[in-house]
Amino acid sequence: MRLCAWLCRGLDRHGCLRLDRPAFDCSTRLEFICIVVCNPLSLQVSLFRSLEPLFEGRPLLLVLTKIDVIRREELREDAQAIIREIEERGVPVLAMSALTEEGVIQVKNDACDRLLTFRVEQKLAGKKAIDIVNRLHLAQPQPRDSKPRPPCIPKAVLQKRRSEQMETDKRKLERDLEAELGDDYILDLKKHYDLPEEERYDDIPEVWNGHNIADYVDPEIEKKLAQIEVEEEALETAGFYEEDESEEDDEARDIRETAEAIRAKKKVMHLQSRVKKRAARNPRLPRTAKTSDLDTLCASMAERGMEVDQSQLSFAERSRSQSDARRALKRRRDETPATSRARSSSRVPRDQSGVRDEAQATKARKLAKLSMRQKNMHGKAGEADRHIHEKKPKHLFSGKRKSGKTQRR
Secondary structure (H helix, E strand, C coil): CHHHHHHHCCHHHCCCCCCCHHHHHHHHHCCCEEEEECCCHHHHHHHHHHCHHHHCCCCEEEEECCCCCCCHHHCCHHHHHHHHHHHHCCCCEEECECCCCECHHHHHHHHHHHHHHHHHHHHHHCHHHHHHHHHCCCCCCCCCCCCCCCCCCCHHHHHHHHHHHHHHHHCCCHHHHHHHHHHHCCCCCHHHCCCCHHHCCCCCCCEECCEEHHHHCCCCHHHHHHHHHHHHHHHHHCCCCCCCCCCCCHHHHHHHHHHHHHHHHHHHHHHHHHHHHHHHCCCCCCHHHCCCCHHHHHHHHHHCCCCCCHHHHHHHHHHHHHHHHCCCCCCCCCCCHHHHHHHCCCCCCHHHCCCCCHHHHHHHHHHHHHHCHHHHHCCCCCCCCCCCCCCCCCCCCCCCCCCCCCCCC
């Protein structure tokens, strides 16, 4: 790379040109050297000849740049003679322009090919390549006679190749059709379907629950329906659907009425069962809270076909009168405090027990309040409250404090 930089500029722009030790070592280790010549040709060629011993035994390529400014044919005769002299030595000369990128790819490909060839030749010159070549055997077929034997290709294969070539040549893409037709172009995806021409544009069947709806559609359904309606009108006119009115005898009437009664009873039983089931989920009243009516009992017994004489049910009236006359064991709510106090006038209230008069009772209440003040300050519920409250709850005074407000944890 340093050699290329030297030759791309004139000697007057290099200052003091000398080949130091690192540059010399670098130039001796290069496998391929590409020399780019642009500025005054005489100076560049003199520098190239002075460094030519370094390039011996390596692939060398001379490239003329800036051909967008002046081409090789436009150079003077002395410059062209110098270039021809270099070409006679076996150094290839190419031209390129980095501005217009003309000849850049050619220079790159030629340099890569020469470098690859040079590396292959170096590998073949070594002992390792000789050992590998000795293991290989290249067999070359020898002609056994002078009879020509050209390759045999079947005619069907040739015809298929020709047809495929014609199809590839004539086939138009959708983009081409759109460019040709313009606004009249319509995208048609069905023309590529692998179906016969007459079935290609058929409607796609609709499937519902795994069944094709078209299988259940009759195209002549309206015609058949009109024919059935005409037949029905003819049957009605002929009196086919008229029923013979037969008089119902007494036995059939009794059976019908009994069946209606049974059905009605079943319906009532069904409703009663539903009411019972619903009531089973609700709280039940005690038997004493249920009211019993003598008339309702007699009516239910009569429905079951049992005649009951109300004179035999005098025990019900008697028991009811006895239950009404029984006195209540507990005081009713409608009683006044005066009546209840009259019954228990011997018992003294607790706040007046052991107190001589009202003044002493007032003093006792005041002293009781003063004794509870300290307990109230500690949040006690009463005299018997012995609960010890936690001053520092664990869930409020443990753990790492995070970022944010510190007014609470």
